Each structure stands twice: as C-alpha cells, then as structure tokens.
Amino acid sequence: MTTSGPVVGEPASGGPGLAQERRIVTEIPGPASRELLERRQRSVARGLSHVLPVFVTAAGGGVVLDVDGNSLIDFGSGIAVTSVGNSAELVVDRVTEQVARFTHTCFMVVPYEGYLAVCEELARVTPGDHDKRSALFNSGAEAVENAVKIARHATGRNAVVVFDHAYHGRTNLTMAMTAKNMPYKQGFGPFAGEVYRVPMAYPFRWPGGPAACRADALDVITGLIHAQVGEQNVAAVVIEPIQGEGGFVVPPDGFLPGLAAFCREHGITLIADEIQTGFCRTGDWFACDHEGVVPDLITTAKGIAGGLPLAAAPSAGTPLPAPPRSALSRPWARRTCPPRRAASATSCCPGWASWPRTILS
Numbered sequence: 001m002t003t004s005g006p007v008v009g010e011p012a013s014g015g016p017g018l019a020q021e022r023r024i025v026t027e028i029p030g031p032a033s034r035e036l037l038e039r040r041q042r043s044v045a046r047g048l049s050h051v052l053p054v055f056v057t058a059a060g061g062g063v064v065l066d067v068d069g070n071s072l073i074d075f076g077s078g079i080a081v082t083s084v085g086n087s088a089e090l091v092v093d094r095v096t097e098q099v100a101r102f103t104h105t106c107f108m109v110v111p112y113e114g115y116l117a118v119c120e121e122l123a124r125v126t127p128g129d130h131d132k133r134s135a136l137f138n139s140g141a142e143a144v145e146n147a148v149k150i151a152r153h154a155t156g157r158n159a160v161v162v163f164d165h166a167y168h169g170r171t172n173l174t175m176a177m178t179a180k181n182m183p184y185k186q187g188f189g190p191f192a193g194e195v196y197r198v199p200m201a202y203p204f205r206w207p208g209g210p211a212a213c214r215a216d217a218l219d220v221i222t223g224l225i226h227a228q229v230g231e232q233n234v235a236a237v238v239i240e241p242i243q244g245e246g247g248f249v250v251p252p253d254g255f256l257p258g259l260a261a262f263c264r265e266h267g268i269t270l271i272a273d274e275i276q277t278g279f280c281r282t283g284d285w286f287a288c289d290h291e292g293v294v295p296d297l298i299t300t301a302k303g304i305a306g307g308l309p310l311a312a313a314p315s316a317g318t319p320l321p322a323p324p325r326s327a328l329s330r331p332w333a334r335r336t337c338p339p340r341r342a343a344s345a346t347s348c349c350p351g352w353a354s355w356p357r358t359i360l361s
Contacts, residue, residue, distance in 0.1 A: 015087035018060035023071040029053040030068025049183075051076075059086035080244070080276050083303035091306045107136075122312055125285045128294035133314050140275035140301035141169025143311035144238070147297045148173065150314060151236035151269035159229050161237045163200040165246025168238065168273055177238060179246060198224045200243065201251040214252040222262050231266035236297075238271040241287035245276075256293045263296070271297045275311070279303035 029037065033054045054066040062085070064074045077083065084091065098114065107115050115136060123132040137143045148160055160177065162168070168177040170184055176191035178184050185191070198221045199206075206213035225231060241256060243249035263270040272295035277287035281303060284290055288298070301311035 014058035014060040014065070015092065016060055016085060016089060018058060018063060018065065019071065020061050020063055021071055022063070022073055023069075025070055026068045028070065030066065030070060032067040036067065061085045078307055079302070080281060081302045081307050083279055083281065084306050086307065088306060095308070118310075118312070122300075126298055127286055127288050127292075130294075134312050135314060137301075137311040137313065138309045139169070140273075140299065140311050141171045141174045143275070143299040143301055143313040144168045144174050144177070144271075144273060145171060147271045147299050147313045148236060148238070150297060151271060155235045155267065155269060157233055157235035158194045159233045159235060160195050161225055161229065161234055162195060162197055163239055163243075164197060165200050165202065165243050165249055166197075166238075166240060166273075167243070167245030167276075168240075196225075196229050200246075200249055201255045202249050203252050204249075210252065214254065217252065218255055218258040218262070221259070231268065234266070234268045236269040236271050237263055238273055240273045240275075240277065241290075241293070242277050242282060253291065256288065257291050260293050260295070269296045271295060271299065273299050275299055275301045 036055045037053060052072075054068070054070065054072070056064050057067045058065040059074060059082075062074050064072050064086075066072065074082075074086075078086075102112075105112060118136060119134040122134045126132060135146065137146060151160075152158060162177045162179070164179050166177065166179045167184070168174040170178075172188075173192040173195075175185050175188060176193075176195045179197065199217070201213055201217035201221070203210035203213040206217060208216075225234060225237075237259065239256075239259065241251075260270050262268070272286070272288050272293070274286050274288065278298070278300040279285065279302075281287075282290065286298065286300075288295060297314055299311070299313045304310050304312060
C-alpha cells in the first residue's frame with residue numbers, strides 16, 4: 001500500500017500514459033465511491049447491477065483508477081471491449097476529429113466515407129477471400145438479430161439452431177437464443193419461437209470425456225437437428241466458436257470444420273458469433289481462423305471499436321464509431337500478428353514498420 005497518486009476529487013487523465021500499477025490508498029469502496037453509490041441508489045434503476053463498488057475516473061492500458069485514487073488491475077476490459085486499452089491515443093485522435101465534423105447522420109439517408117472504410121477493413125480481416133459485404137449496427141445483440149434476419153430471408157426458412165451454454169444478447173430474440181436463465185431471461189418471456197437448442201461440444205462435460213466428445217459430438221448434434229428440426233427447415237446454425245459466458249468452452253479440433261461442412265451440405269447458413277472472440281482475443285483475428293473455418297456470416301462487436309457503440313454483420317449505424325475502427329486495426333496487427341501468419345507479415349500487416357509504436361507499449 002502506498003499513498004502516492006492523484007489528489008482525490010481532481011480529474012485524472014487516462015490512456016497509455018496512466019501509471020500501470022496497483023495502488024490502494026483507501027478502503028474499498030472509498031469515501032468518494034460511497035457517496036456516488038448513494039446517489040446511484042436514488043437515481044438509477046434497480047435492475048441495473050454492477051460488480052465493483054467503485055466509480056472509475058480514468059483508465060488506460062491495464063488499470064482502472066477510481067474516484068478515491070485507487071489504481072486497480074483491469075481484468076474485465078469492459079467485458080472484452082477495450083482490447084487496445086482505454087483511451088488509446090490513435091482512437092482518441094480519430095474520435096476527436098470525427099465529432100468535430102459531425103456526430104450523426106443516418107447512413108441510409110446521407111452516407112459517409114467512414115462507414116465504407118470500416119466495411120472495407122472488415123472485408124480484409126474476416127475469414128475467407130471471397131467477395132464480402134458488411135452492415136454496421138450499434139450493439140452485438142443487434143448484429144445477431146440482423147444476422148438471423150438475413151439468414152431467414154436468404155434461405156426462406158425459419159428455424160434457428162443454437163447451443164447449450166450460449167450467450168447471444170438481451171433482446172427478445174437473442175434472449176431466446178441464450179442458454180442461461182439467470183441473470184438474463186428470468187421473468188422476461190415469452191420469447192421468440194423457432195429457436196432450437198442442441199448440446200455444445202464441451203470436452204470437459206461431455207459424457208465419456210474429451211475423447212468421446214471428439215469422436216461423437218458432431219454426430220450427436222447433427223442427428224438431433226435431423227430428428228427434431230429437419231435440415232430443410234433450418235435457416236441458420238449460430239455458434240460462438242469459443243463460448244465465454246457459460247464457462248470458457250473450447251470445442252474439440254475438427255468440430256467447427258465438421259459443422260461447417262454439415263451446414264454447406266444442407267444449405268444452412270453458418271453464423272459465427274465472434275462478438276467476444278473476435279479481434280485477436282484468441283490469438284488470431286477471429287476464433288474461426290484457428291481451423292480455417294469460413295462462416296457464411298460473422299457477427300462482431302465489443303473489441304471492434306475500443307469501447308464505442310459499434311457492431312457489424314453482412315445492413316446501418318452511426319458515424320461516430322466508424323473512424324476509430326481503421327485506427328484500431330493497425331495496432332492490433334502490429335502487436336498481435338498470429339504465429340500462423342508470421343511468415344507472411346507483409347501481406348497480413350502492410351506498412352507495419354511505420355505504424356505508431358506508442359499504442360499498447
């Protein structure tokens with residue numbers, strides 16, 4: 001414990017320059033946080049919970065500074081959002097530039113170049129070298145809902161297959177797709193129909209253990225789809241390549257490629273929900289990349305915009321998040337170029353030598 005740090009009550013600057021240290025100068029929560037908690041109780045809806053009993057005043061790199069001057073290690077990253085650190089300099093610069101120009105116009109009324117730049121960059125980094133199109137949205141749940149709409153419209157089918165332990169959002173449809181009742185679904189039904197759940201290929205929990213899961217999971221799951229839904233009725237299979245809400249569940253090698261082959265065989269849209277796993281959180285741009293799986297649709301949010309409200313799938317959003325996305329791609333590629341692509345760093349990360357070295361340093 002030390003007593004150094006900012007004076008309580010004075011504003012602090014976040015970003016890469018914030019001292020990367022754990023520092024406790026008061027009890028947790030401290031007096032300033034307790035005062036804010038009392039104000040919270042009087043003004044904020046009780047249905048909104050929080051984990052930590054402290055209020056943040058600045059953050060950067062891997063720490064969060066609270067209003068009492070305590071510096072805490074940031075293990076949450078805003079729930080997988082601030083992948084390049086809070087208030088990364090390049091992101092702040094691009095946001096400042098954008099808001100000075102305009103803060104909103106609906107792209108479907110008056111388009112703007114930043115939207116195009118994001119979609120072009122998504123076409124470059126998402127799996128596959130085929131022709132791609134993207135639509136931008138405001139949240140991950142909105143991206144998932146629109147991906148399901150796209151799949152239903154494209155296939156003329158209604159059924160959506162999802163997995164045990166899945167999390168896809170808190171709107172009505174995405175709650176139906178989410179496996180956990182508490183804290184997400186309790187008391188909010190009835191939910192959208194034509195959503196069918198099958199077991200996840202979960203090596204640790206699979207009957208017979210990891211070897212049995214590797215051998216049997218794909219047949220069990222596709223058999224259930226055949227018997228209980230009918231392949232000809234399925235618009236989409238929606239899967240998180242690595243689940244992150246019902247435990248960190250990594251399916252066995254070969255499962256995702258096998259599921260993709262099953263979907264291709266039966267004209268089913270394979271949707272990879274990479275909202276938590278995308279943008280290098282698993283060591284590659286997307287978790288699907290590890291086994292070379294190319295989904296029909298990908299949903300992404302969270303890390304795509306460093307904390308700003310932006311999501312994407314193959315249809316409209318706000319201009320504010322768009323410019324930072326192109327800024328974010330450079331430090332990620334510069335610092336986290338996966339080993340699988342290391343031999344072709346020139347094509348993976350063009351111009352990397354000239355990119356800012358201050359980000360993530």
